[in-house]
Structure formats: structure tokens, C-alpha cells
Amino acid sequence: MSAILIVDDSASIRQTVKISLSGLGHVVTEAKDGSEGLSKAKTARFDLVITDLNMPVMDGLSMIKAMRTLPTYAGVPIVFLTTESDAGIKSQAKSAGATGWITKPFDAEQLCRIATKVLAK
């Protein structure tokens, strides 16, 4: 069982992620933008962060960069949600410190598989 943070401005995406991962026994915390995600990440320790890239207030890339400066987030997998059309975004996100990505649209099974993969001890 792991603590997972989902950062996305779309409530339906957060909902989908929450339902799928709760099914695996994980505890999912929601944040609606990068800023909220970062402050939640500062107050609690998460085992996995899943984040959208385009969000109001603070976008995903900035949040990933900021998170990687926190000593408690060294080594914590951060997976970003991306669409096929975001050419070149993968490498940007990865150089910002992301661990991997999930391509939108995704199904619950895909999400669970990737979460399990990056959470593997």
C-alpha cells in the first residue's frame, strides 16, 4: 500500500486515477494544480506523484523541478500525464526530474501497471 498524489486540474481525471489506484489498495490524495500539489508534497510524504503538465497557477514542469529540490523527494517516482501530441515534452519533463509518463488517453489497467512498475521495491 502506497501513498499517491495525483495533481491534475481535471476532476474527472483525478477521479479516474483515484478509483483505479484505490482498487490496488493505495491511498490517493488529490491536488488541483502544481502549487497545491507542491504544498501537499511538503506536508506529507508520498511514494508516487502523478501529475498533469498543463495546469493553472503552476504547471507540471515547474512543480516537478520544485519537488526535486526537496530533499525528501529525491528518489520518489514522479510520473507525468501526457498526450501523444506533446512531441518533445517527454524529454523536457524527464530533464526536469520526472521518472516516466503515462500517455493520455489511458485506461485503468495501463495506469495500474505503470504505478506498480515504478512503485516496485
Added chain:
Amino acid sequence: MSQSDPADVFRVEAQELLDQIEQSLLDLENRPGDADLVAQVFRAMHTLKGSGAMFGFEALAAFAHTCESAFDRVRKGEVRATPELVSAVLGTLDHLRALVQGEEDGTGTALLAAVDAAMTGAGGVGCAKSSSEARWTIRFRLSRDSLVNGTRPLPLLDELRELGICEVTALTDEIPPLDSVNPTECYLGWEINLLTSQPKSAIEEVFLFVSDEAALTIEPHSEKIENEKTEKATTATPAEKATETKSGPSGAIRVPAERLDELMNRVGELVIAQSRLKQISATLSDANLHSVAEEIERLASELRDSMMSVRMVPISQLFGRFRRLVHDLARETGKTIDFETSGETTELDKTVIERLADPLIHLIRNAADHGLETPEVRRASGKNETGRVMLSARQAGAEVIISVSDDGRGIDLSRVRAKAEKNGLITAGATLSDSETLQLIFQPGFSTTEQVTNLSGRGVGMDVVKRTIEGLRGTVDISSKPGQGSEVDLRIPLTLAIIDGLLVRVGQGRFVIPLSSVEECVELTTEQDLRSKGRSFLTLRDQLVPFIRLRELFASRSGPDQYQKIVVVSTGTDRVGLVVDQILGDHQTVIKPLSRFHAGIETFSGATILGDGGVALILDIPHLVAAGQQEEERLRAAI
């Protein structure tokens, strides 16, 4: 010391590998699903192939290769390890052994055909067809900051392992000097040799998140890489290779047995020289000489003890062989046999262990062939259909007791008797106790089976067993319960070459009594001496102990000392007192065998050289005790 020939080292190693394969196969027969065992067999075959090819045993390598690929398929789950397959592969082992010794008996093709046939029956489709499995060589390095960014290499490797069989090598060449290591950075790379039936995309899937940042290559495994590696390996000098193969992970060194024997001989000579020194120093009142002599005595005795412990090996290496024997016996006789061993860690002198092999083979054959009944007979007599043969070893003082027992029909005393009468060993109607009747089995040319089967009657009888064991200064005891089975106990001294002895004087001669069999020394008072005239019994703590006057036995002419001593010796259960004139003290005895001309003299088991250069004979305690007990029985009967 001369440099060992690597090929010789390989031969020894190959024997060990073959033994290991044999054991694993036999275990596999009981636990057919055990993947570890299958992997063990495969690995050992693989090693055999690899080293065989390196040292020029090409036929062996080729043969091992076929066996290896056969077992590879068991490992992959394509073929089941049925008893037929295990037997077929067991059959090839003997051939491989012959190949190790450089003999080719031409049975190879037939044996491989048998393996193939067994495999087809076991769900396989023969060796020739290849599966859809492929070998891949994967190399990857993560970027330095990947650990911080949440990529963990271990789960990646685990995922690869789920795809198939992995050989993982860490590439450590980029690790910087210790003081510049940053623990959050990843310096390692990995090379994985993966055997999988999954497509390449499955491997790529594993590296989903790292494929762009990681220096990753996924290539079909090519023989070229393999060859390069072998070349690299062969550039090592033979000496290096020899050291490599010789020193195992535990830091053990393999030494030819002859060198140990040689060393043992030297230690023996040293012990003799030391006792001469001790004697000389005793006659001179030189304090310096005394202290040196004492120092040397201590060193010699320590050297002797370490030498002895070097020669000690666990009996398990002997026991291992018998599992195969019992396996074969069970097949030949159609019986089901449970073979149990215990005390495998008991240690014995290497030479002793080697000489025990034949007697034990005979005893186990006897137990399985003569002792155990057929399953039908067993069922009819209300026994479990599966017969049991037990082999155990344990240490008792300076002896090791090895016993072979079975839960079979036991020895039929009336048949033994009838046979002995027929062979003229005893006269018809002679009165014999049960134990005396059992002793008849040890007479030369005695066999209770009328028919000489394939298994027994190969010219090794119980008489040979007894002779071999006595040659090791040991004893054989046999006991049997009709319908419940029989047991043969072999008592063997721990070592052969040097013993602690008690030096005694009888008349003008000096004799050695092995200290391990000495129980106590008491004085023979004149009163006792007179009272016991003609009876030769001593009351020792309310027990009657027969005694033997060695003066009489050796026909000493000089008169007895005023205060004679009795050395009470025992062979476990039976005790006897030996009357001597004087006890001189303990003496490290290097046993020298008697000449062939004197070998028939039963009272002595050997000779030793004393400090003053004189010779002392070593008393054969089992024989003397037996003689004493017979005398006792005779006297009891007379009363």
C-alpha cells in the same frame, strides 16, 4: 612442489561435478518438480562443457553439451523430469566419467538416443527441434541523476527476470574513486544475458521510461560475444587458471592425496626423531637441551594433530556414492527401497574412507539383495512394501562406528548352520550359540545364497569385508532378528598412521597398547596373583574381568617383576586385563606395518620404532580381547 597439470585439476573437478549431477539427479527422482535441482544439473553440465572444451576434452564437451541442452529443456518446463529421463541421464554419467578418464567405449550414441527417447516420452519432442526462445544481450546504463528522479534499477532487473532466464553482470568501470563518489548518483551499468520466449517488444517495455536517457542496447545474443569471452578467459596463464579452479570460495586448497601421505610419513619420522631426542636429553643434565627437547616434543605433537585433521574428510563423500548404488539395486531387483543415511558429517582419515568403500558396497548390496524381501512378501508379512536400508556413521571416542542395517527378513540361522555343515566348516550337531553361528558368515567362501546373482557373489564375501576392516584395525559386529532385519556394525579407528600408545614392558620386550582402548591400569597384588592361579580372573569393582598374562603368551623366560600391573583394555563391550611387568608411559606411536611374512601373526597389528632405535610391537587389542573372552567362556563352561 611441482606445478599441477591443469588437465589433472580439471579431471578432479569434473569428477566432483559429475558426483554433484548424480546427487541432484537422484534427489530429482524424489522431487521431480524441484526447479533448483534441475538448475543445478544444468549448471554443472554447463560448467563441465565449458571447462572440458578449454582443457581439450572435446568428446566430453560435445557430449556434455547434448546433455546440457536436454536438461535445458527440462529447466524451461518443456519436458518433465520423469524417472525414465532421470535414469537415462544417470546412464550417461558413467559414460561421461569414462570420457573424463580419456576412455571412449562407443556407447555414447546409444545413451543419447535413450535420453532423447525418455524426453519424448516425457512430453518433449526430441532434441533436434529448437524452441522459439531467443537469447538477447541487453546493456544499459542509467543517467547519473536517474536515482534521484525515481528510477530504480533493481525493479527493472526483476522485470527482466520475469521474462526469462537472466545472467546479470554489473558494469562497474565508471565507478569513480571512493572520495569522489556521490551516493545519489548512479554509476553502474548492467549487461544482461537473457533467454526468453517473449518478443523483443516485451524487453523494450521493461525499459519504457529509461529508453531515451539510458544508453540501452538490446541485441540478439551472438556467438561472437561468447567467443570473445572464451578467448579472454583462455588468455589467462595455466597457473592462474589452476589457482582459480583450486581455490574455492571457502579458500580451500585441493592437494593430491599422495602428497599428504608423504607429509604424514615425514611427520612420523619427525615424531620418532623427537622421541630419540627426548631420550638423549633425559640422560644428560643439560637444562637448555631439556627445554629444547620439550619444545620440540610439543611442536611435534601439535604438528601431528594438525596433520591428522588435514587428512580427515567427512564420510558424506563416501555415502553419496551409495545412493546411486541403491537406486540401481532397486531397479535391478524390482524392490522399492528407501535409503536413509545419517552422520554424514562424521570425519575419518581419507585413506580409511577409501578402503571402506568396497566393504560398504558389499554390505549394502547384501542388505538390499539378500536382506530385503520382495514387495509381495513384505506385504504378505504385514510390512511396509518399501524396504529400508540405513547407513549411519557416528564417532565414539577414537573410533567411528559405521552401521548398515535393513528391515528385511534377517539372517536365517538354520540356513547358515546347514550351509556351514555342508561346507565342512562345523561338524553336524555341534553346539553353537546364535552369535557363534552368525560368526560363520565371516568364514572364507561362505555365502547363504545358492544362486550367485548379478548383484552379489562377485567374489567379495563377508570374509573379505572382515579382512578389510581388520586391516584397518577395526572390528565387525553383526546382529540379526528374524523377520525384523539385520545390522552390521563396523568400528574403525579414526586414523591409521599415528596413534597414542601406552608403552609397556613384558620381560625384556617392549610393547605398545593403543591408548584409545586402555580403560585403566591397576596393580596385580601378589595375593590376587596367587589366588587367581589357574583361573585368570580379576574382580574389578564387583565385575569379573578375565586377564591374560602376556609373559605366558610371549613365553618370557626371565622371572616376573614383583609388582606386576594389569592394563585393562576394552573393545566397547568386552574387557580384558593384560598383565605386564612395567608401564613405561605414553608414547606417540608411528605405526609401521609388519612384513608380509609376519602378517599372519594375529597378536600384533604392527610395529613402531622407539626413541632409542629399538622396535616395539603394537598389540592387536580386538584379537586379544576376543581371545580373553573365549578363555572366559571356556572356563565358565568348565565350572
